[in-house]
Amino acid sequence: MSAEPRSSSEQQRALARREQILCAAANCFRNHGFHGASIAQISKAAGMSAGHIYHYFDNKEAIIAAIVERDLEYLVTLTAELRATGNIRDAMIEHVAEGVRKNLEPAEAGLKLEIAAEAARNPHVGDIVRRADEVCRGSLADTLRAVRQADGHADDEATIAGMTEVIAALFEGLMIRGIRNPGMDRDAVIRGFRETVRGVLKQPS
Template identity: 30%
Template sequence: MRVTDPDKHQAKKQMILEAAKTCFAEQGFHQTSTAQICTAAGISAGNLFHYFASKKAIITAIVEDDRRQTQDFVAVLCEGDDLFAALNAFLDGVLDMAADRAQASLALEIAAEAGRDAEINSLYRLSEKAMCAELEGLISLGMERGQISKQFSASSVVHCIMVVVDGVFSRVSVDPQFKPQEEKAALKAMMTGVLGLSNGGEAQK
């Protein structure tokens, strides 16, 4: 019996995922063959199927990977003292990601696939729900601490932030003139409209 080192196995799996992400971002899920993924990863077809049973299994793993990364990102933000600043850092992260053509294309491919495939859809929705719940927790805490305005419910604020997140990715795909990083100040000012304390306190800075 062959004994595999779990760390090595995981590292190789991750390497294949990264190669697949590059292919998917460039060509879309459906236009990418497993043969192309193997070439990009520098492995044989037999070797690929040792790690992933199918192309769909790779897509599923990418959605799960994406979910873990987003959760880790929001979890780190929640540790900060100033949660108004944490949400601004969150928006910075979103804009940097949207400015990266490959990441933006991959995010849009995932969203489109979620519209076509029921299994990917439920994974995607799960990921979305988890992110919204984390954001709502962060916002509620910021409201308690007096760092975020209580003018609207935490749930309304989450909806507004998600409108901005989705809108940024959509604009990147339809408008070549839209450069997300160049609009950081204006988009932050917009977010402050719903987060900021009207008494000119901390959250207005």
């Protein structure tokens, strides 16, 4: 927050401390929510004093923003990776199982839902989330467009946008499903998802 550090090792050290705080904060936020978790809890989890946290973050809101940003950055790189594969349609269907399992991970899902709920009421967090979604959505739309064109379908952009939302809703909804029905038959869900994604890809235009 203050003047530039003198050596690069100091920079690294500061970066590591920041990361340490963010990891601890993510755990606390998972367990108690953004507003339920206190700086005292986070500082204890990070193994440092409460006051010291303010050397790395202006305030609690800044920690929340950093957590949100970090979480979404990961998603952006993920969708970009999918797009870089060779045979996109096969890759998509192949990755369904992985996507299902990842979104059902309760720890991950809890934090992501917390972020979504916060985005609905906190304009700053909402901006971060919407900006990241724009990138992911664009990447997913590109992927869908490529597959559909390769299959000889002539879709207008609105149709592609609609399909994008369908696929996104499917996987994001799974985070809620994992919480509401933790005992679900995962293999059956994977089969259902695979078939549904396949169906969207070959949907008549």
